[in-house]
Ligand code: B16
């Protein structure tokens with residue numbers, strides 16, 4: 489049976505639900521710009537970089553602005569977002585996450601975070617997840633956003649493993665594409681319809697074990 493050496497995790501939507509804070513901050517910005525922004529529209533921003541998210545938001549509001557204004561709006565949104573995540577604590581870790589990370593540690597597997605967020609460090613520190621990771625690759629370390637495989641390839645490199653020895657856990661389509669392009673095994677967290685390109689799709693990490701993964705291989 490195939491045995492993986494390393495496990496790479498997306499942050500938002502896999503380990504914690506920070507999408508709700510991104511939504512609140514984008515909505516606040518949209519409202520200030522004079523239009524509304526719904527939770528359904530927010531789905532388009534999941535896993536997408538901050539600047540690309542802003543461009544999608546402006547498209548929704550039918551607003552055109554120059555580069556400088558874009559920078560200003562993105563930092564404004566980020567200031568609100570940082571304020572929201574500053575209140576996060578360990579109770580906001582999604583169900584089953586700590587148990588699975590602990591199982592990986594006990595089994596001697598390597599682990600890395602592979603997030604698009606420039607605020608990932610604050611989130612893993614505030615929730616107490618940081619000690620579970622051997623490497624943290626976040627938006628401050630990558631130059632190309634998912635679906636580019638850079639974030640996961642960098643993770644494999646820092647963990648000193650081959651891409652084919654890695655499993656990625658992702659909730660966004662762009663993230664699954666990034667994992668597949670990196671040559672890794674991709675586990676989608678969420679609905680099969682949305683994540684059909686993953687090698688395996690599970691609803692959440694709640695109750696998920698290494699044995700469940702090995703049974704599927
Ligand atoms: P920031 P992930 C992503 O996190 C979020 O899903 C996405 O909504 C956000 O725009 C992106 O991080 C950048 O975040 O503005 O904090 O740098 O899913 O890759 O962990």
Ligand code: MG
Pocket residue numbers: 498499500501502534535658659660663
């Ligand atoms: Mg995500």
